[in-house]
Amino acid sequence: MSHGDYDVLVIGAGLAGLRCAALLASSGRSVAVWESGDAVGGRVRTDVVDGFRCDRGFQVLNPAYPELRRAIDVPALRLHPFLAGVAIRDTDRARHWVHPLRAPRRLPGMLTGGGLRPRDVVALMRWAAPALRPATLTEGRDDVSVADALDRSGVDGLARRVVDKFLAGVVLDDQGSTSNAFTLLLARMFALGVPGLPAEGMQALPRLMSAPIADRITLNHRVDRIVRDGRGWAVSAGGDTVRASHVVVATDPQTAETLTGAPAPPMKGVVTDWWATEDTIPGSRLLWVDGRPTPPGPLVNTAIVSAVAPGYAPAGHHLIAASALIGGDGEAPPESVTRTHAADILRVTGAQGWSLVTRHVVPEALPVQPPPLRVRRPVRTPDGLWLCGDHRDTASIQGALVSGRRVADAIDRCDRRSDTAHA
Structure with a gap:
């Protein structure tokens, strides 16, 4: 026919x-x-399950992408932005790091109570400086892995653990083998725009x-x-x-x-669990990562999604998402393990009462991007x-x-x- x-x-x-x-x-x-x-x-x-919106694999949309603005009317998506920064589960407390350009008044507090030393700020700026010249990044010359670049810039301690964990959730690589030039291009987009979630899901x-x-x-x-x-x-x-x-x-x-x-190309995988609860969860619209030297679980990030985009959950409910990488053996960590780790990062009790809405195992989520x-x-x-x-x-x-x-x-x-x- x-x-x-x-x-x-x-x-x-x-x-x-x-x-x-x-x-x-x-x-x-x-x-x-x-x-x-x-x-x-x-x-x-996006799967809609019992009124909950669950994107397949934890995804966010950065409105700063130039091609996105050429392709669609971005405001029509009614984006709900995350706060510009990251929340960190440290050994003895929770720390909040905010984008220094978007909240410069918070920078002194980050230096005194956020676990950041002045030398950490200098090292991070040294690593991120090439992002100011994106044309040189796309040429691919002198590119190395992001792990090597962070080492050369002297990023260590808590700052290194947070950067490593945050990037692992973005590029789905916890070995630091991704191209540093590519990573800096993404960092530039994070500086120019605040990622968010469309009101009706990705x-x-x-x-x-x-x-x-x-x-x-x-x-x-x-x-x-x-x-x-x-x-x-x-x-x-x-x-x-x-x-x-x-x-x-x-x-x-x-x-x-x-x-x-x-x-x-080889592909990288991710598993994302989505839980519902009626209990109020103290937190924020920040993405959470585990900054402890020895994390007790496999998560690269977790978020109270309904705090960012209320329409992702029915009224009176909260929606939590957490993601972990799929290892080389193709196995995803058990849901009970990710649930326990997510609750520990958020410093809440009673996670046994969380109801699993859905689990997304995406073994081929992103192509590798080596140097x-x-x-x-x-x-x-x-x-x-x-x-x-x-x-x-x-x-x-x-x-x-x-x-x-x-x-x-x-x-x-x-x-x-x-x-x-x-x-």
Whole structure:
């Protein structure tokens, strides 16, 4: 069965595929999007369970991402921001570190009661200084692992433990093997914008992106064959076959490798547990990390999500999220262990009364981003298929959106060259 021909068929309705398809559709091309899942968004999904909104894997959205502002009307998401900073479970107390540029009056208190020494501030500034020159970071020269960069800058003690734990929750790497240049690019975004949660969950982002092209998207369509068909391609999903001049594979890296042969990068995994309680939990809108020398559990972070975005929980309830990394053996820590650690970080008792809303085990959450940083990987295979996704740029929402635009721009250039050649 044939549905007709298209200028472009995009396989995958994640952020990269939606961005690519929307740009090509806006330029007047006939575009279709086939998505294997039952909703748009790829890895950016939100489950609604008994009135609780639980994003698949703990995710936040930084409104400072330049490509995000180009792609959507950010205010339409009604973001609820975290406080700019981090809450720390230390050995004998809880400490709050705030963003020094956003709350400069709090800096003296951080130096006297936050566990930060003046030498820590100097070392952190030494490490973060290259973020002021982002162009030099994207060149990838002299890039090292973030662990090596922190060592060279003299970041140690509590400051090092907090940075390590915070970054582990962002890049899903607790070994410090991630590119320091990439990490500093993320740090720059944290300096420019305060991450938050959309009022209706993270899936509100792909829903908003898909709205202008909703009539071009077909769900529950898993592609099983792509073959050359003259100057174009024939693509099959079950009993459906269409022909397209261009095919964009905007799937997860493993599926992309199956369809195109392009090698998939190693991936990093995370498990996120979501608990509900009616008990009031003292805390704040800060993200919490464990800054103790020997943490008693595996969590990289925890948060009282309903304190940040009240709409994530029904009235009269609170929602807590906590994330841990999935190890090299592919095993996630037991929920009972993460629950105990989360309660200990938040310094609350009675966690036995917390009700597990859902558990998200995401073994392939982010591509690795080792040094030296490569922000632009090829977006076309040798036989002419197109590729986009965060594995072609940086392992971030920004990277996924940029890769979608890069492919749309490249198809524009390709078609212009073809039109010129046949003029």
